Amino acid sequence: MGMADKRQHTETLRVWDLPTRVFHGLLIAAVCGAVGTALAGALDWHVRFGLACGALLGFRLVWGLIGGHWSRFRRFACSPVAAWRYLRGRSRPDEAGDVGHSPLGSLAIVLMLVVLLAQVGTGLVADDEVATTGPLARFVPDAVTAAATAWHKSGGQWLIYGLVAMHLIAVAVYTLRGRGIVAAMWHGDKRVPADARWPSSRDGWAQRVLALVLLACFAGAATWLAYL
Numbered sequence: 119m120g121m122a123d124k125r126q127h128t129e130t131l132r133v134w135d136l137p138t139r140v141f142h143g144l145l146i147a148a149v150c151g152a153v154g155t156a157l158a159g160a161l162d163w164h165v166r167f168g169l170a171c172g173a174l175l176g177f178r179l180v181w182g183l184i185g186g187h188w189s190r191f192r193r194f195a196c197s198p199v200a201a202w203r204y205l206r207g208r209s210r211p212d213e214a215g216d217v218g219h220s221p222l223g224s225l226a227i228v229l230m231l232v233v234l235l236a237q238v239g240t241g242l243v244a245d246d247e248v249a250t251t252g253p254l255a256r257f258v259p260d261a262v263t264a265a266a267t268a269w270h271k272s273g274g275q276w277l278i279y280g281l282v283a284m285h286l287i288a289v290a291v292y293t294l295r296g297r298g299i300v301a302a303m304w305h306g307d308k309r310v311p312a313d314a315r316w317p318s319s320r321d322g323w324a325q326r327v328l329a330l331v332l333l334a335c336f337a338g339a340a341t342w343l344a345y346l
Contacts, residue, residue, distance in 0.1 A: 128309040133217060135186035135321035137329030139306055145174045149234070149278070156275075161250040165241070169344055172238040173336040175231065180332055186319025188218035196224035217308060217316050226288065230281050237274040240266035242343070253346045 134142075152167035182191040195209075200221035203209050209221060219227060242254045244267040255263050292299040302308050310316055 132318045134306040138189040169340040173340040176336040194224035195221040240270040244270045
């Protein structure tokens with residue numbers, strides 16, 4: 119069957135809504151900014167980028183409950199058993215690895231969110247005793263501040279480096295296999311079998327305005343923390 123014949127038996131499905139795609143791009147920029155400013159010693163900017171990461175992560179947690187169909191956490195088949203089935207090529211139809219996040223991808227994304235949240239959380243209460251103190255450090259015991267600072271500057275940092283490297287490798291592998299994962303995250307659509315009847319993610323102006331208001335609320339909270 120030629121390419122034209124294959125396309126006749128497929129249809130375009132909106133998988134990633136615009137708020138999810140914008141979040142993805144902004145989070146990449148914020149994480150890169152936080153890492154770069156930390157390495158450069160520009161710690162005031164490091165804190166700003168860290169707070170931006172926190173605002174974006176807060177938005178994503180809520181959007182994972184009310185966002186587009188494929189962006190919701192309930193669509194993540196992220197159990198180790200599901201990931202093992204996916205690696206063996208035996209995923210169940212309801213796990214939809216070829217549409218939204220694959221079980222392995224879901225597991226990786228949940229892990230990334232947890233690690234980033236831990237890094238932001240420890241940064242809020244960290245104190246390097248030289249130039250930078252987290253905005254909430256004065257509200258927690260010294261022992262908590264010391265433990266948070268140690269994690270933030272060592273284990274958490276290296277975990278993020280490792281997860282980012284794994285993410286880039288996975289994207290490269292999917293791209294070489296013709297999965298079009300980068301393009302789908304750019305324009306939001308995937309081509310699926312016409313008879314699959316997968317639901318499309320809602321991505322109208324109502325959802326986009328709701329996402330903008332939600333993100334503005336978290337950005338406001340991050341700004342308040344910056345001046346606390």
